[in-house]
Structure formats: structure tokens, C-alpha cells
Amino acid sequence: MTAPRRRNGLAVDAILRRCEGKKRYPDEMTCKAAGMHYIGIGQTRQLWCYPCKLCRGWHLTKQNNGPRNAIHKLLTNDALVHGGQDGTNEAADD
Numbered sequence: 001m002t003a004p005r006r007r008n009g010l011a012v013d014a015i016l017r018r019c020e021g022k023k024r025y026p027d028e029m030t031c032k033a034a035g036m037h038y039i040g041i042g043q044t045r046q047l048w049c050y051p052c053k054l055c056r057g058w059h060l061t062k063q064n065n066g067p068r069n070a071i072h073k074l075l076t077n078d079a080l081v082h083g084g085q086d087g088t089n090e091a092a093d094d
């Protein structure tokens with residue numbers, strides 16, 4: 001086996017996983033809106049967004065990316081507030 005093909009210093013399969021194999025969103029708000037939709041229809045329960053250095057767009061991931069990018073937290077704050085299990089410590093996160 002030779003070294004994997006690379007582009008911009010990244011293995012091509014990593015580019016596919018992180019960028020080209022995913023849906024691209026032009027900005028953070030669009031990405032978060034799409035993520036909220038996926039959570040809303042029950043396709044997944046937790047989603048994070050991240051800015052992509054490869055295409056300069058945004059993508060969704062199921063890997064924990066930090067509270068700032070956690071889309072499901074937006075939903076629990078805005079739309080699904082009922083019990084407020086963890087609503088009180090949100091402000092302390094930032």
C-alpha cells in the first residue's frame with residue numbers, strides 16, 4: 001500500500017467524510033435550521049454543526065462538537081421548553 005491520496009494536506013477519504021460526502025450549507029443559520037428540521041422529524045436526536053475549511057460552507061455532524069454548535073440545544077431552549085431540566089445552567093455555558 002502506498003500513502004493515501006491527498007488533497008490540501010488531507011487524505012481524500014477524510015475530505016469525503018468531512019465535506020464532499022455531506023450536504024453543504026452556505027452559512028451557520030441555514031445549517032442549524034436544517035439540523036433542527038432533522039431533529040424535528042425524528043431522524044436523529046442530537047446534531048452539531050461545524051464550519052468547513054474545505055468548502056467554506058457548513059455541515060452537520062452527529063459527533064459532539066461543543067455546546068456552541070449543538071443544534072438540539074437550540075430546540076430544547078426555544079421550542080421544547082416544558083420541564084426545564086437543564087435550562088437553568090445554559091447561561092453558565094458561555
Ligand SMILES: [Zn+2]
Pocket residue numbers: 018019020024052053054055056057058059
Ligand atoms: Zn465542506
